[in-house]
Amino acid sequence: MGYYCSQVLSTSFSIPKNCSRLSSPEVSPQGFHQSRVLSYPSANSRIHQATRFVAMQEESALTSATTNDHYKMKVPHVLTVAGSDSGAGAGIQADLKACAARGVYCSTVITAVTAQNTVGVQGVNIVPDDFVAEQLKSVLSDMRVDVVKTGMLPSIGIVKVLHQSLKEFPVRAFVVDPVMVSTSGDILAGPSILAGFREELLHMADIVTPNLKEASALLGGMQLETVGDMRSAAKSIHDMGPRNVLVKGGDLPASLDAVDVFFDGENFYELCSSRIKTRNTHGTGCSLASCIAAELAKGSPMLSAVKVAKRYVETALDYSKDIFIGNGLQGPFDHLLKLKNNVSSSCRQRAFDPSDLFLYAVTDSGMNKKWGRSITDAVKAAIEGGATIIQIREKDAETRNFLEAAKACLEICHSCGVPLLINDRIDIALACDADGVHVGQSDMPVRIVRTLLGPEKIIGVSCKTPEQAQQAWIDGADYIGCGGVYPTNTKQNNLTVGLEGLKTVGLASKLPVVAIGGIGFSNAESVMEIGVPNLKGVAVVSALFDRECVLTETQKLHSVLMETASMIK
Numbered sequence: 001m002g003y004y005c006s007q008v009l010s011t012s013f014s015i016p017k018n019c020s021r022l023s024s025p026e027v028s029p030q031g032f033h034q035s036r037v038l039s040y041p042s043a044n045s046r047i048h049q050a051t052r053f054v055a056m057q058e059e060s061a062l063t064s065a066t067t068n069d070h071y072k073m074k075v076p077h078v079l080t081v082a083g084s085d086s087g088a089g090a091g092i093q094a095d096l097k098a099c100a101a102r103g104v105y106c107s108t109v110i111t112a113v114t115a116q117n118t119v120g121v122q123g124v125n126i127v128p129d130d131f132v133a134e135q136l137k138s139v140l141s142d143m144r145v146d147v148v149k150t151g152m153l154p155s156i157g158i159v160k161v162l163h164q165s166l167k168e169f170p171v172r173a174f175v176v177d178p179v180m181v182s183t184s185g186d187i188l189a190g191p192s193i194l195a196g197f198r199e200e201l202l203h204m205a206d207i208v209t210p211n212l213k214e215a216s217a218l219l220g221g222m223q224l225e226t227v228g229d230m231r232s233a234a235k236s237i238h239d240m241g242p243r244n245v246l247v248k249g250g251d252l253p254a255s256l257d258a259v260d261v262f263f264d265g266e267n268f269y270e271l272c273s274s275r276i277k278t279r280n281t282h283g284t285g286c287s288l289a290s291c292i293a294a295e296l297a298k299g300s301p302m303l304s305a306v307k308v309a310k311r312y313v314e315t316a317l318d319y320s321k322d323i324f325i326g327n328g329l330q331g332p333f334d335h336l337l338k339l340k341n342n343v344s345s346s347c348r349q350r351a352f353d354p355s356d357l358f359l360y361a362v363t364d365s366g367m368n369k370k371w372g373r374s375i376t377d378a379v380k381a382a383i384e385g386g387a388t389i390i391q392i393r394e395k396d397a398e399t400r401n402f403l404e405a406a407k408a409c410l411e412i413c414h415s416c417g418v419p420l421l422i423n424d425r426i427d428i429a430l431a432c433d434a435d436g437v438h439v440g441q442s443d444m445p446v447r448i449v450r451t452l453l454g455p456e457k458i459i460g461v462s463c464k465t466p467e468q469a470q471q472a473w474i475d476g477a478d479y480i481g482c483g484g485v486y487p488t489n490t491k492q493n494n495l496t497v498g499l500e501g502l503k504t505v506g507l508a509s510k511l512p513v514v515a516i517g518g519i520g521f522s523n524a525e526s527v528m529e530i531g532v533p534n535l536k537g538v539a540v541v542s543a544l545f546d547r548e549c550v551l552t553e554t555q556k557l558h559s560v561l562m563e564t565a566s567m568i569k
């Protein structure tokens with residue numbers, strides 16, 4: 001599959017730049033037809049030889065995947081050639097977000113800068129043809145682009161420049177969104193561009209995605225009002241040369257489902273989704289085309305790419321149907337499906353403060369059961385007694401019960417400004433939006449936990465050696481838990497590191513440390529006094545929860561820790 005380029009060495013042949021990206025059947029993804037854009041314009045045989053050589057090197061780079069590190073780094077790549085929308089709902093900005101949402105790299109050639117918002121388009125500044133050509137060359141000559149997708153092409157000169165560039169630098173697939181009029185009714189590309197589309201681009205396109213107005217314009221003003229009309233239009237546009245046509249029905253009467261008609265030259269497909277009741281449909285067309293391009297770049301066959309793209313737009317519209325940005329008639333939607341949740345979570349989540357580790361309470365379901373208390377009562381009492389952070393450790397609970405308990409505890413913790421971590425279970429932490437997790441050496445690796453939880457969440461990891469502490473720091477943890485300091489009943493077969501081990505690991509650790517294992521109010525002082533600046537507190541299970549009154553025990557431990565802290569100062 002074509003991704004970012006692994007090294008393809010140039011040879012003693014003089015290889016023209018247009019040969020450096022030949023797609024050979026061997027490297028094409030399965031089920032992906034070769035586009036006409038791909039066909040290498042036959043030149044003299046020496047060039048041909050050179051091209052084959054390059055293709056062979058590419059192929060061998062792909063087949064030696066296990067030994068070639070570059071291969072692991074390759075990502076599918078879409079280049080969008082489109083206009084900038086200052087309101088960021090459509091155009092280049094929508095394309096970047098849609099590709100990011102679909103996990104695909106997106107480079108950008110800007111054809112025009114629009115002053116635009118949710119009210120309409122207030123101004124358009126067209127980029128000169130030769131500067132569009134320069135951008136195209138910069139990207140296509142250097143970065144291995146899989147799919148080119150077009151949006152606003154505001155001048156016939158730009159259309160010609162693009163045609164030329166694609167001949168010079170063939171790509172695997174070409175997606176044309178024939179943008180003409182914004183939904184606010186503003187002209188983005190005049191009628192003169194229609195001839196450009198017909199003569200220069202459509203015959204190169206793997207798919208063209210007009211909305212109702214654009215399909216009508218391409219067909220000289222034909223009225224399009226029904227799904228039947230859309231079928232006829234798709235067929236007539238197909239006759240202009242593109243391999244596939246998608247006539248989008250976003251502008252059909254609002255009472256109808258959102259129906260798009262796909263035609264591949266042989267079969268028609270009516271792609272239906274529910275029509276989401278929302279004002280936030282600005283940029284749906286750009287996003288749909290970008291998502292199609294992204295899926296093609298990953299190697300999907302065309303019809304699957306279109307179906308995934310339609311599902312993506314529908315999901316994103318539904319997810320963000322109630323967000324409100326701008327005061328105009330048509331707002332942008334949330335491509336990353338994040339805004340809605342983050343509004344609340346970004347208010348809640350506060351940055352990790354190492355002093356949170358001061359009195360770290362770790363719940364134990366068995367102990368709470370034994371003493372006949374609920375987990376939420378245990379958490380409430382610990383916080384009231386002075387706990388500065390809570391970790392929920394439910395080894396035996398069923399997932400659904402664990403999640404419910406975690407949600408309830410999170411509410412209590414947040415109402416008191418105390419962070420809540422989940423032991424081991426990344427899925428539970430994600431599902432309830434906890435403040436973070438604590439993992440052991442045999443749980444999910446910290447690096448992967450960080451990727452799953454994102455940059456803000458707190459990650460702690462249990463470490464017994466300086467090497468593990470170093471690795472935790474490299475992998476992006478926020479703190480380490482070091483122990484067992486003393487023998488404990490909560491963990492069977494757990495090697496005790498003692499105060500000496502704690503000191504060795506603590507001094508080596510670049511991260512804040514919390515001591516754990518058999519610690520209570522009678523020995524907390526000797527732990528905190530070992531002279532390790534990074535030691536920020538003690539984590540406690542039995543000494544708080546395997547007792548009748550959690551509140552009293554936490555208060556006792558809290559006062560010992562406070563006294564010790566004032567002595568150390």
Ligand SMILES: Nc1ncnc2c1ncn2[C@@H]1O[C@H](COP(=O)(O)OP(=O)(O)OP(=O)(O)O)[C@@H](O)[C@H]1O
Pocket residue numbers: 090181182183210211212248249250251258259260273274275276277278281282283284285286287288310313314317
């Ligand atoms: N309210 C809606 N609910 C569900 N899907 C929708 C809705 N509105 C549009 N779509 C879908 O979004 C995609 C884009 O279609 P649309 O006809 O809106 O494109 P467009 O007019 O080019 O968009 P824009 O110019 O705003 O970027 C299509 O798949 C269409 O069916």
Ligand SMILES: Cc1ncc(CO)c(N)n1
Pocket residue numbers: 082083084085090091092114116151152179181182183188282283284285286
């Ligand atoms: C820049 C730009 N491209 C495309 C569209 C179509 O939605 C738009 N409104 N603005």
Ligand SMILES: [Mg+2]
Pocket residue numbers: 179180211285286
């Ligand atoms: Mg459109």
